[in-house]
Amino acid sequence: MANFTEQSEMMQADAVTLPPARDTLERRVFRTTVVVLATAAAAYVIWLLVDLLLLLFACALVSLILLTVTRVIRRNARLPFAAALTLAVLGLLGLIVGASWFFGATLQGEFAELATRLPSAWANLQPRLRTSPVGSAILDQAQALAPSGQTIVNAATTALAAVGGALSGLAIVLVGGLYLAAQPTLYSVGLLRMVPARAQKTAAETLDAISESLRNWLKGQALGMLFVGVGTGLGLWLVGVPAAWAIGLVAGLAEFVPYAGIIVAGIPAVVLAFGQGTDTGLWTIGVLIAVQQLQGNLVMPLLQNRMVDLPPAITIFGIIAAGILFGVAGVLLATPLTIVVLVLVRRLYLGEDKHEVLSGGGDAAEAAQPDATNRAG
Incomplete structure (x- = not known):
């Protein structure tokens, strides 16, 4: 399975050299006008099709997961690509089905208990909040934000429609990702053919850097x-x-959006814990803080060799920007979209090569600094 750079080299080897066309002022003006109009039209069409493009990007992520597992299987079992991809798909499906069967009954009971205990835990927590000015203010704000009956009905209807749309979108993403993974060369060559021949090598290396960073x-x-x-x-x-x-x-699944797992899981956890008692509530807050600190200061640094160098501030503002522009789908895909933008900036604007992008660029910059100092001296 060739990567983008290898595909670009084969395409350039097969290309036929044409004699240069005579360039005139009228031709340049016409070409510039066409480029400006085409760019404006393309930007408008892209904005109209942003939901479809996000869906396509999600399909590409699923395809990348399948191809990564397929690569591991081929490297260890030395199977043909089709057989390795089939094993990868069956293995992932078996893992999901097996985990659902093994943990399904327990988790179903726990979710039912969660739905039953949350209202009573909130009712038990309200008298304790009334004992302090801060707690009373929090409780008053919560009650002021409490929705009416009609609002709840409308929200439930909207939520059901959103769930249906999310399930259909998930099915499309899974099927589309499988199709992309089944014929990666076909789609990679087609994508490169949309780029002018003189820029194909740069485009291929940039796409390789993006795919490796996402992987x-x-x-x-x-x-x-x-x-x-x-x-x-x-x-x-x-x-x-x-x-x-x-x-x-819930915390583990929500952590697909960085920093969201502890926040999403923290609200029901704290409500349930303080419903059990003040000591349990304080211990629960301690557990949530400890997990977040261990992940940020121990686990993630150990995983840096497996991840792209993405500063936390860029991650947070990328999530906010994607949420404002694209809604819920943008939030879910914010981090991989930020990685794509970061790689494009480093490759096309800063001029870093593929190896500098994949290595974080720090070592290369440090190595280049003494040379620049020596030349200045």
Whole structure:
């Protein structure tokens, strides 16, 4: 399975050299006008099709996951590509089905317990909040924000429609990702043919850097999600929070959006814990903080060799920007989209080569600094 750079080299070897065309002022003016109009029209069309493009990007991520697993299988079992891809798909499906069967009954019971205990835990927490001015202010704000009956009905209807749309979108993403993974050469060559011949090498190296950066991010993110899910579930179970493993599962899945797992899981966990008692609530807050700190200061640094160098501030503002521009889908895909933008900036604007982008660029910059100093001296 060739990468983009190899495809570009083969295409250039097969290309036929044409004699240069005579360039005139009229030709240049016409060409510039066409380029400006085409760029404006393309930008408008892209904005209209932004939801479709996000769906296509999600399909590409699924394809990248399947191709990564396929590569591992081919390297260890030396199977043909089709057989390795089939094993990868069946293995991932078997893992999902097996985990659902093994943990399904337990998690179903815990989610039911969570839905039952949350209202009573909130009712028990309200008298304690009334004992302090800060708690009373929080409770008044929460009650002021409480929706009316008609609002709840409208929200439920909207939520059901959103769930249906999300399920259909998920099916499209999975099927589309499988089609992309089944014929990667076909789509990579087609993408490169849309680029002028003189820029194909640069485009191919940039696409290789993007795919490798996304692959590294997916590996590290999967391990980070596993740590947050297991760490949160285990910690809450030890301090006696009800439905601890269900909350841990939510935290792990939500961690696909960086920093979201602890926040999403923290609200029901704290409400349930303080419903059990003040000590349990304080221990729960300690567990959530400990998991977040361990992930940020121990786990993620250990995984840096598996992930692209993405500063936390850029990650946070990338999530906010994607949410404002593209809504919920933008939030879910914000981090990989930020990685793509960062790689494009470093390759096309800063002029770094593919190896500098994949290595983080820090070592290359440090190595180049003494040389520049010596030349200046």
